[in-house]
Amino acid sequence: xxLFGITALVMLASSIAAVALRNxxxxxxxxGLAFAGLAALYLQLGAQFAGFAQxxxxxxxxxxxxxxxxxxxxxxxxxxEPLVSPGSWGGLVVALGVFIVLAAVILSSKSTAVPPGxxxxxxxxxxxxxxxxxxxxxxxxxxxxxxxxxxxxxxIAMREPEPD
Amino acid sequence: xxxxxxxxxxxxxxxxIGLGGALARRNAIIVLIGIELMLNAANLNFIAFWRFAxxxxxxxxxxxxxxxxxxxxxxxxxxxxxIIAIYRHRRTTRLDQINSMRG
Amino acid sequence: xAEGLDQVFVRLKQWLIGAVPGHWQPxxxxxxxxxxxxxxxxxxxxxxxxxxxxxLGRIQNRYGPNRVGPWGILQPIADGLKTLTKEDxxxxxxxxxxxxxxxxxxxxxxxxxxxxxxxxxNMVAVDFDSGVLFFFAVGAATELAVFMAGxxxxxxxxxxxxxxAIAQMISYEVPLILSAVAVLMYVGSxxxxxxxxxxxxxxxxxxxxxxxxxxxxxxxxxFMIAAAAESNRSPFDLPEGESEIIAGYYIEYSGFKFALFFxxxxxxxFAVSGLAITLFLGGWxxxxxxxxxxxxxxxxxxxxxxxxxxxxxVRGTLPRLRMDQLMNFAWKFMLPLALLNIGVTGVWRxxxxxxxxxxxxxxxxxxxxxxxxxxxAENQGLGRRTYxxxx
Numbered sequence: 001x002x003l004f005g006i007t008a009l010v011m012l013a014s015s016i017a018a019v020a021l022r023n024x025x026x027x028x029x030x031x032g033l034a035f036a037g038l039a040a041l042y043l044q045l046g047a048q049f050a051g052f053a054q055x056x057x058x059x060x061x062x063x064x065x066x067x068x069x070x071x072x073x074x075x076x077x078x079x080x081e082p083l084v085s086p087g088s089w090g091g092l093v094v095a096l097g098v099f100i101v102l103a104a105v106i107l108s109s110k111s112t113a114v115p116p117g118x119x120x121x122x123x124x125x126x127x128x129x130x131x132x133x134x135x136x137x138x139x140x141x142x143x144x145x146x147x148x149x150x151x152x153x154x155x156i157a158m159r160e161p162e163p164d
Numbered sequence: 165x166x167x168x169x170x171x172x173x174x175x176x177x178x179x180x181i182g183l184g185g186a187l188a189r190r191n192a193i194i195v196l197i198g199i200e201l202m203l204n205a206a207n208l209n210f211i212a213f214w215r216f217a218x219x220x221x222x223x224x225x226x227x228x229x230x231x232x233x234x235x236x237x238x239x240x241x242x243x244x245x246x247i248i249a250i251y252r253h254r255r256t257t258r259l260d261q262i263n264s265m266r267g
Numbered sequence: 268x269a270e271g272l273d274q275v276f277v278r279l280k281q282w283l284i285g286a287v288p289g290h291w292q293p294x295x296x297x298x299x300x301x302x303x304x305x306x307x308x309x310x311x312x313x314x315x316x317x318x319x320x321x322x323l324g325r326i327q328n329r330y331g332p333n334r335v336g337p338w339g340i341l342q343p344i345a346d347g348l349k350t351l352t353k354e355d356x357x358x359x360x361x362x363x364x365x366x367x368x369x370x371x372x373x374x375x376x377x378x379x380x381x382x383x384x385x386x387x388x389n390m391v392a393v394d395f396d397s398g399v400l401f402f403f404a405v406g407a408a409t410e411l412a413v414f415m416a417g418x419x420x421x422x423x424x425x426x427x428x429x430x431x432a433i434a435q436m437i438s439y440e441v442p443l444i445l446s447a448v449a450v451l452m453y454v455g456s457x458x459x460x461x462x463x464x465x466x467x468x469x470x471x472x473x474x475x476x477x478x479x480x481x482x483x484x485x486x487x488x489x490f491m492i493a494a495a496a497e498s499n500r501s502p503f504d505l506p507e508g509e510s511e512i513i514a515g516y517y518i519e520y521s522g523f524k525f526a527l528f529f530x531x532x533x534x535x536x537f538a539v540s541g542l543a544i545t546l547f548l549g550g551w552x553x554x555x556x557x558x559x560x561x562x563x564x565x566x567x568x569x570x571x572x573x574x575x576x577x578x579x580x581v582r583g584t585l586p587r588l589r590m591d592q593l594m595n596f597a598w599k600f601m602l603p604l605a606l607l608n609i610g611v612t613g614v615w616r617x618x619x620x621x622x623x624x625x626x627x628x629x630x631x632x633x634x635x636x637x638x639x640x641x642x643x644a645e646n647q648g649l650g651r652r653t654y655x656x657x658x
Contacts, residue, residue: 001167015182016176019189019194020185026365032411050229052404053229053404056404062200069247072248073248073251073257095183095184095188096184098180106169106173114216120215126223128228139231142235143233149238149241149242150241155240157248
């Protein structure tokens with residue numbers, strides 16, 4: 001429980017840093033730490049495979065992609081504009097409101113006030129069998145989606161040939 | 165607070181942080197980071213319900229998270245490719261300056 | 268007798284754990300494993316540096332280090348003292364926090380990867396149900412460390428080196444993982460311990476190592492090439508090409524931090540070689556039945572030293588690749604072959620044992636290899652090298 005609290009605090013602090021820091025590269029590194037903290041939370045909840053997949057995909061691919069995008073768009077220098085532009089304080093208010101509503105609902109709901117049971121079984125073998133039988137269609141669709149995203153990303157980011 | 169509730173509160177906070185970042189900042193990359201954080205908050209909820217729900221139906225929670233991670237990777241790749249393509253045209257990643265339809 | 272000798276370290280650990288009260292046992296067990304891994308692999312690092320310099324010297328027809336101690340074998344101690352006492356220089360424009368954290372992240376990630384490797388019978392620090400996935404996941408963290416080092420130094424060469432390194436690591440991660448997938452599929456487990464156990468026993472006099480099957484051999488070769496690229500070893504050492512970008516992402520590091528980078532690179536090489544041994548070379552299994560009296564951990568480290576020797580040999584032999592050659596090789600050659608290898612593994616799994624299986628699988632691998640190689644060589648005009656003035 002204490003371990004859970006510490007991990008959650010680190011994760012939340014680094015995710016605040018990820019959206020609030022001025023230097024974009026620091027934001028990217030902070031979001032990497034937040035992803036790692038989330039993976040640690042998954043591990044504490046017993047979801048080993050999901051935790052490792054989280055590290056592999058988010059830390060190894062998404063964080064790196066963000067870093068590459070920052071460098072390619074010349075954003076590695078600190079930004080000089082105000083952190084929150086004048087017209088968008090409303091955004092923060094909305095976010096705060098959303099959190100208050102969510103927290104109220106969670107704390108008042110009866111269905112979340114259940115005592116923790118025994119951890120459900122989570123072997124990789126079971127997971128693989130489920131993926132290959134019950135969830136085979138979503139898996140195939142995901143493969144298709146990833147292929148489409150791969151091709152799409154390459155075409156979008158490809159330098160257009162100079163018109164003669 | 166039960167463990168399930170504390171997990172859900174953490175994930176609600178994470179969602180709010182992501183939402184606040186996506187709405188308040190003007191840099192396209194930060195907005196994308198905020199969206200990723202919101203997606204992750206949803207994933208944390210799935211794992212928490214899988215672990216603590218009274219009748220965990222097999223591995224559904226974890227399977228959903230794995231699909232969600234895969235989709236998030238695709239989303240990040242396409243989103244960042246879009247940002248790079250826009251930067252080539254406009255030389256900026258500030259969303260309030262990308263406001264006209266003409267390139 | 269042989270059994271006792273094999274398990275001497277395991278017994279020692281159990282005895283040490285038994286000496287503390289029950290509440291502390293998990294912590295003590297973890298500490299002992301960590302201390303053992305740190306000590307053994309740091310020692311191996313010291314040995315490898317001197318072996319590498321000696322071996323390269325022999326290949327290049329010179330002596331190598333021969334002044335400190337007999338035959339120069341105490342050279343690592345002198346090197347260690349030198350790096351420890353050197354001044355730690357941080358560039359004035361550098362991002363100090365990130366500059367400090369980068370080598371730490373690299374070394375920690377590299378050592379974490381070692382924790383899932385079975386170093387001998389019953390000798391594994393943690394037996395995760397998804398151990399191989401853990402290995403690749405912490406490997407992904409090193410990419411971020413490389414970027415942190417390159418970016419925080421505020422030096423165009425270090426940033427170039429980091430960008431090269433990340434592009435290379437991401438490209439070669441794909442064939443690396445895909446060639447491992449063939450083994451995972453055949454064994455039906457992600458646990459490193461179970462993968463090693465599946466390679467136990469002998470068919471005839473041949474051990475049941477995966478490398479001794481057509482798909483296993485192809486997978487092993489692909490894995491080792493990708494491993495050389497992942498650990499930035501020659502001929503894939505563009506990220507730190509001394510003659511072009513001086514030393515790549517750790518150009519601005521000196522003293523102990525530089526030593527940490529050096530350590531991280533070598534530990535990464537040990538880790539990925541260890542995974543190759545686990546996946547393809549039967550882990551700690553002995554090659555022949557009568558050799559099983561030799562303790563299992565000796566087999567593991569013997570195989571590890573053999574693979575390290577191959578790395579040194581390759582470094583002394585091959586010239587560095589160009590960036591476009593590197594990328595073309597990964598995406599146009601290794602990726603299709605690794606994908607094909609997964610299919611061939613399936614064919615091998617479902618055919619009856621016997622020579623037709625060998626023939627079909629070997630043909631399925633060698634045929635595309637030759638065709639793909641020819642097609643790529645013709646496309647790029649990469650025929651036999653001709654010398655204009657040499658003759």
